[in-house]
Amino acid sequence: MNLSLINTQKLFIALVSLFLSTVSLAQSSDQQQRDTLSSRGNTKELKRAALSLVPSSYMIQYAGSIGLLSAGAGWDYGKQKQWSTDFLMGYVPKYDTDRAKLTMTIRQSYTPWTVQLHEQLSYHPLRTGIYLNTTLGKQFWYKEPDKYPSSYYKFSTRLRINIFVGQDFSYKFKSSTSYFEGLKFYYDLHTSDLYLISGIQNKYLKFDDYIGLALGIKFQIRRK
Amino acid sequence: MKKFWIYIVLASISLLIHSCNMFDIHPYAGKIEGRQDINRDNIIKIERDYADKDTIKYAFISDSQRWHDDLDDFVKIVNKRSDIDFIIHGGDISDFGLTKEFLWQRDILEKLKQPYVALLGNHDCLANGEEIFEQVFGSPNYSFIAGKTKFLCLNTNALESDYSTPVPDFSFIEHERQTDKGRFEQTVVVMHARPTSDQFNNNVAAVFQYSIRQYPNLLYCSNGHDHTYQQEDIFNDGIIYYGTPNIGKRQYLIFTITKDHYTHELVSY
Numbered sequence: 222m223n224l225s226l227i228n229t230q231k232l233f234i235a236l237v238s239l240f241l242s243t244v245s246l247a248q249s250s251d252q253q254q255r256d257t258l259s260s261r262g263n264t265k266e267l268k269r270a271a272l273s274l275v276p277s278s279y280m281i282q283y284a285g286s287i288g289l290l291s292a293g294a295g296w297d298y299g300k301q302k303q304w305s306t307d308f309l310m311g312y313v314p315k316y317d318t319d320r321a322k323l324t325m326t327i328r329q330s331y332t333p334w335t336v337q338l339h340e341q342l343s344y345h346p347l348r349t350g351i352y353l354n355t356t357l358g359k360q361f362w363y364k365e366p367d368k369y370p371s372s373y374y375k376f377s378t379r380l381r382i383n384i385f386v387g388q389d390f391s392y393k394f395k396s397s398t399s400y401f402e403g404l405k406f407y408y409d410l411h412t413s414d415l416y417l418i419s420g421i422q423n424k425y426l427k428f429d430d431y432i433g434l435a436l437g438i439k440f441q442i443r444r445k
Numbered sequence: 446m447k448k449f450w451i452y453i454v455l456a457s458i459s460l461l462i463h464s465c466n467m468f469d470i471h472p473y474a475g476k477i478e479g480r481q482d483i484n485r486d487n488i489i490k491i492e493r494d495y496a497d498k499d500t501i502k503y504a505f506i507s508d509s510q511r512w513h514d515d516l517d518d519f520v521k522i523v524n525k526r527s528d529i530d531f532i533i534h535g536g537d538i539s540d541f542g543l544t545k546e547f548l549w550q551r552d553i554l555e556k557l558k559q560p561y562v563a564l565l566g567n568h569d570c571l572a573n574g575e576e577i578f579e580q581v582f583g584s585p586n587y588s589f590i591a592g593k594t595k596f597l598c599l600n601t602n603a604l605e606s607d608y609s610t611p612v613p614d615f616s617f618i619e620h621e622r623q624t625d626k627g628r629f630e631q632t633v634v635v636m637h638a639r640p641t642s643d644q645f646n647n648n649v650a651a652v653f654q655y656s657i658r659q660y661p662n663l664l665y666c667s668n669g670h671d672h673t674y675q676q677e678d679i680f681n682d683g684i685i686y687y688g689t690p691n692i693g694k695r696q697y698l699i700f701t702i703t704k705d706h707y708t709h710e711l712v713s714y
Contacts, residue, residue, distance in 0.1 A: 284468035311471070318475030318576045336450055346453060356473060360572050368604065370643060376541060378572040381472060388457055408457075413472065415541045419549075423513040426549065433469030 273298075278405070278439045280307060285435030286383060286413055287311040287326045287354045295439065303332050311354075320358070328352035332389070341393045348389055348407060354381045376415065385411035391441070398443075405439035472543045473572045477580050479548065480555060484583035487560035491531050491591050498592040502528055505698040507535030507637070507669025508691035510568050513549055515692045520556050522714050529699070530591065531559050533598075535669030535689055536566025536637035542574030547581050562589070564598055566637045566669065567644050570605035586617045588624075594664070594702050595629035597621055597657070601636040601668075603646035612646060618656050631662035631705065639668035639686045640679055654680045664707050667698070674698075674711055
């Protein structure tokens with residue numbers, strides 16, 4: 222096997238540290254904002270800090286190589302809330318295999334531009350990012366078990382690295398007191414390391430063979 | 446400016462509608478659409494159509510994982526020939542065990558005009574790949590008779606298994622020797638990984654050789670897995686193991702079998 226995929230473990234660590242650095246960056250800008258608002262009381266600050274641990278959205282998603290249906294929670298941050306980090310659990314039915322599967326996903330997305338179409342409706346022409354997905358079950362391994370000669374299979378069946386490009390529409394409710402302040406409908410075109418390498422190497426494979434489509438709804442939680 | 450965005454929205458919606466068949470549930474979802482149980486159906490064809498043939502000529506390909514273009518070209522080339530009775534794929538249909546890989550390769554092989562059968566390769570066992578293989582192609586151990594020759598097709602990927610599944614399956618080998626005794630006079634054994642390879646259970650290599658030599662008139666063995674052309678008398682007993690290169694080398698073997706005799710040819714394209 223002459224496959225020269227990137228060492229997935231190293232990449233995973235790199236991505237996690239990259240993710241952590243964006244979070245801390247976002248936090249430090251939050252900190253600056255808070256400093257300028259220091260006239261407000263300490264209680265408010267504390268309340269704010271506690272709130273940032275609570276998710277700012279819940280979501281459900283259809284498809285996306287992470288399950289038939291997935292559900293999760295996300296945190297939006299940054300000045301324009303252009304960054305978000307989502308955690309999802311996905312369910313893969315049995316289909317023609319022996320058992321159904323559960324998956325876990327961490328997704329980092331970046332939504333740079335907002336277009337206000339209407340008082341309540343806004344459009345984000347680009348959302349993009351990366352998500353890591355692991356499939357639970359002993360059939361799937363991060364690294365091949367010890368029985369194999371070292372580097373026998375140079376990839377992981379458990380960890381998929383996906384990239385995506387998509388768009389979304391956000392709808393804000395009229396009410397200013399409801400628990401949810403709005404809905405966000407998004408779609409992503411995505412591919413994973415293994416699909417991409419197959420697609421790039423073979424003219425036979427068409428765009429829709431190795432690029433997938435995911436649909437999702439985010440329920441945005443009101444921040445006070 | 447607003448109009449511009451409306452156009453973008455419309456374009457996006459039409460792209461969405463166009464891509465309705467693009468939902469991918471999971472790389473190992475195991476959602477199989479299209480033809481299944483291919484080996485069983487094609488074996489019926491082979492046994493029916495070639496029952497009275499004195500000369501059998503077939504192509505042996507292997508290890509087509511992630512070489513979709515080269516497999517597709519092979520199909521086009523072999524479809525132009527009129528002298529090939531059937532095609533045996535020596536395993537490694539998928540590279541990563543992905544459900545889609547099995548279906549991509551199946552859809553290429555389905556364009557073959559002649560019947561084909563596929564063996565289980567070690568890469569086909571990855572994740573839940575073996576479950577997909579069994580649905581799409583069939584059991585990892587099987588046999589068929591073409592003319593007067595029995596083809597014993599064996600799973601030899603012992604490294605992928607544990608002791609709960611015997612690989613190679615000696616009781617299957619013994620059972621098949623007794624089955625359809627009157628219908629065949631000679632035997633060919635086909636496998637993905639040959640004895641001495643990293644996948645084979647080499648502790649039983651000599652026993653394996655002994656048990657297949659009990660078959661009537663064993664002519665030769667052939668295998669894939671090593672991605673290179675091989676012609677070796679591994680056990681120094683006159684039984685040659687022929688290894689076929691991976692399809693990415695754009696090479697395949699052709700075997701011609703007559704009574705008590707066979708020839709082989711390495712073809713490049």
